[in-house]
Amino acid sequence: LMRSRLTDVQVAIHLSRTVYRRIQMNLFWALIFNTVGIPLAAGVFYPIAGFGLPPMFAGLAMALSSVSVVGSSLLLKLY
DSSP, rough: OOOSSSSSHHHHHHHHHHHHHHHHHHHHHHHHHHHHHHHHHTTTTTTHOOOOOHHHHHHHHHHHHHHHHHHHHHHHOOO
């Protein structure tokens, strides 16, 4: 919005909507991941299914989750 063209306002509005959709998408996937991953890592399913997630893999999954959110956000640079 540093220029005096009216089309820049339209671009700024479109960019803000794109950023908002990206935030919603990141929150959605984080919610799904944590809803499944935390009980699995805590061993809730071990008595039922007989398997659990070793701490090493749980840490790797959390790191990959963070990398995916950062990577998804970095895609906004292509706007």
